[in-house]
Amino acid sequence: MAMRTERVRLGTMLTPVSRRRPWKLAREVATLDQLSKGRMVLPVGLGALDDAGFAKVGEATDRKIRAQMLDEGLAILAGLWSGRPFSYEGEYYHMEEMTFLPPPVQSPRVPIWVVGAWPRKKSMRRVLRWDGLLPNKLNDDGSFAEITPADIGEMKRFIDEQRSETTPFDIIWEGRTPGEDRRKAAEIVRPWAEAGATWWMEAMWTAPNGPDDVRKRVRQGPPRIA
Template sequence: MQYGITLLTTGTGSNPRILAELAQEAEERGWDGVFLWDCIDVEKTLGPSGREACDPWIALAAIAMRTERIRLGPMVTPLSRRRPWKVARETVTLDHLSGGRLILAVGLGFIDDGGYVKVGEELESKVRAQLLDEALAILDGLWSGQPFSFQGEHYHVEEMTFLPTPVQRPSIPVWVVGAWPRMKSMRRVLAWDGVIPALQGDDGSFFAKMTPADLEAMQTFLGEQRTRTTPFDIVMEGETSGSDLERARSIVRPLAEAGLTWWLEAVYGTPETQGGVEGMRARIRQGPPRL
């Protein structure tokens, strides 16, 4: 079981220098990963503080230079509004800068993040899913370092050899948001290195809370369907109290027993972290709810 933190890139998290300082502190306090929101303008979600944001990729570069061990990446990058060849260049560069510590988490995208509705990007979920699949195929091909071309419905790549290759071999790990129990979404997950499960609730939305029983059912499906033998992560984000370790462990332990491999602490928006940067720093210093 590994433990990471998720930091906002908006409001109090909009200063990349501060994010790098917090990441360095997280490494010193025994956390295993630090992940940043990837959004443009989330005023609709967070209010006026959502207008102020920093670019996660530049902030991750700063984090890479301030840390040595901790894994890092976006949480999550909406590939459907990103040019995959540019993402390929950014990810390889960051993988080299960090010495092979990048994890790329991707999904369809949150249409209220300021990078869709306000700027005229594609909103139809079916099309965004197609864009995601094609972008992942292009990333995989470009990262290989071999001659690669691609002809899809949305993207076209004339033959190119993309160098250098990532530091990590066989490739940069990719975590994909999977809408459980929607089979089409979960089949996408099978081809990659990890899943960030989004549980479909009774109202049809994907904001329901995953229980250990849900994780066990998903783990069974993955074990039966996945043919790759490479390591596979199951990733969840949530909140625990750093001042009550036993209570924190009581939240994480059943999930770990059900197959969870990464717990990401949402270091924002909780009573302990309402104090802005110092509140986030205080929670980071309390350390992970390690079992």
């Protein structure tokens, strides 16, 4: 896709950094950014919350440990992508000094979108250090809650008030829109955009007719509110 397209952004949905070697991930993403001439985005998070068999092969399954590994992994990605000499000494990752060349096209780094669990302050503070929010909302018991445009508005206000970086920041929301009905699609998307979402991700977790459904929806193009 990087070689066959010219304008679309490319990215994963999403990458659990604690399940990857950060230096290998850094090279893979930088290569895609080079091939696409600076169109790569890296959405990241903890990944699936269930064990999914990882304990059987000796990988960390505790959410707190995986969150710490995520933080360390992101620091390594940013350091390597700087193109300057970089070393790292953390609890989970260790790197002797090296210079990572060539770096990505985008500077200071490929944009990193991070899953944030609203209103958990520690999770949201992680988001503030990077370039975008993939929002979740949690109830007091830790279960997932439905998100409304009003919730997105609250998250945006928190980000505007708390984020010290001056680099661009995106809020990403996903849903389904009817590609054959532009007006209806705009009605679905507009409340989220007005609340502060900057990206709409067309969610296609289920495609009854397989790849044909996906191709048809792609050809219909994204929803527009203007």
